[in-house]
Amino acid sequence: MHRWSRLFIPTLREAPADAEVASHKFLVRAGYIRQLAAGIYSYLFLGNRSFNKIVAIVREEMDGIGQEFLLPALHPREIWEASGRWALMGGNLFRLKDRKGADLALGMTEEEVMTEIARKELRSYKQLPQIWYQIAPKFRDELRPKSGLLRVRQFMMKDAYSFDIDAAGLDLSYKKHYETYCRIFDRCGLKYMVVEADSGAMGGKESHEFMVRTPAGEDQIVSCGGCNYAANLEKATSRLAAVEDLAAEGDGKPLEVHTPGQKTIEDVAKFLGVSPRNKIKTLALMTEEKDAQSGKMKLRAIVVLMRGDHQLNEAKLNSALGKPTRPMEESEIKALFNSPAGYLGPTGIEWAQHVTKDGPVLLVDKALEGRSNLIAGANKENYHLKNLTPGRDFQPTAYADLRSVTAGEACPNCGAPLGIDTAVEVGHIFKLGYRYSESMGARVLDKNGKEVTPIMGSYGIGIDRILTAAVEQGNDDNGFWLPPAIAPFEIVVTPTNVGEEKVKSAAEEITNRLEAAGFNVLLDDRDERPGVKFKDADLVGIPFRITVGKKVTEDTVEVVQRSTREIRDVTIPAIVDYFQRVLQART
């Protein structure tokens, strides 16, 4: 029997001053977690119980489609070199040296280790498909850990990897994960959305994120109220209303206009009496790439054109270019384009006509494709150009979707207005493709005895974030309530006065019977005043409370549902039946 008086459940009346988000405040106040260092937390008794329940659900569901491994967290530099990520991951990868001076890394994901096993062991198409997973700590040297358990340096991840002979096989492995993830999050009692996602630094094509809406989240998700379209802002698109182009002025050729001191889009549009929609926003960026001949890194100018009222989406730009960029400095703009920074425009510059060719790259957002008589900087202090038409007055390297969707724009599928919410990512599935199997040299023989590279997928779930998201999803001023499936206890039994023999023994009896029926029950046998015990019961995330008080003389207790505060009298003999009915859905 779990007696509160004997357990370590250090609840706090006040939240630590540095806690900002609800989950952080309450998990600390409720005695679930304690901080060890920035982004590093210990789980105490209640936290660990909840954590273990989540792990059990994930494991049970994953065992339905895959096999569990346990991989080392300490990785030799060599395998990260082999995949190319030693250089790519930058500061986010924890690195250390052993006493001999050899470089090691703490695993942030395990594509390399899993692929290394596949490379050495998989020989034949007959061994495929494989789905291997593990539940293990991951490490990230975050620039800024924050929000309690939401962005941390060490966390527990369920990571899975699939190996298939061909794309059709990968589709199936991916689908299995998609469905399994839905079952996992359903069983954990989370309200979640599945959104199309950008695959970012992972490479690969198709990708979905499992998101829980909360203001504490760090992701923006775009969703449609009219259909099931949902996507991460990094990936989302929308249907734009047609824009009326300006009429050509003069002979229709680019026409210089004097715009003294007008630098911003807003200023220029107002000054010329046009809408920002008829203006071109010119953004100058720099990226680094390897020179084909010398093999040395060199800078490459990237100029991006957006519709005046649109925002550049960095994630989209990154995936269009395949590498990150930084803003160009004023001196660089001057040196490369002989233009003052506020008046840069696309004309009169020899743009590379393909990304593989030398020269500055001109990427133009699709919203400008087919437009005419636009206005942009003239590469000359205090002047802009009218009558600009892409393709006629300048030749873009390429058109691409580079724009961030804004709330209220039309859904690409059905046209209904789109909404934007903040959310926290609890799961992410990727079709990786050949990136790791190729670079690390995994090969199997196919039916025809020919060597082929297996195609991979990778699939993650943040265990800690399931708990955090659940707290974010269910809390009020007094504390939080977890879904029964992941709560440390489903029921807390609160005798109002342990000094009264009848109350005390009834509480014990009820606890015994519920435990015998398989429920997780916490008996608050502390000799405290009722107010203290009620406050604690409200705080610690347990979804049901049984108050044992005066009504024991009538063989009756009160059952309180934490989320709704609904109170119901139940007779003691009926208590087990009652919870079997109410908690029936639990697994």
Place this chain on the structure above:
RNA sequence: CGGGGCGUAGCGCAGCCUGGUAGCGCGCCUGCCUUGGGCGCAGGAGGUCCCGAGUUCAAAUCUCGGCGCCCCGACCA
């Protein structure tokens, strides 16, 4: 890495400007009392004032250096 803030008892904070006895609330311990929403009374324990150096007769307080933590931004599977 840029900007801002903080570091004094387990938690929340005051004291610092203007150098001299380290303080408040909650929590904790003992006793009495009380028992349906963080009771009441009495007594008590608990501090390298983040670390180091300096100035000074004297430093929580002033100066310099370092470390840690939080927030905003940048970054981000």
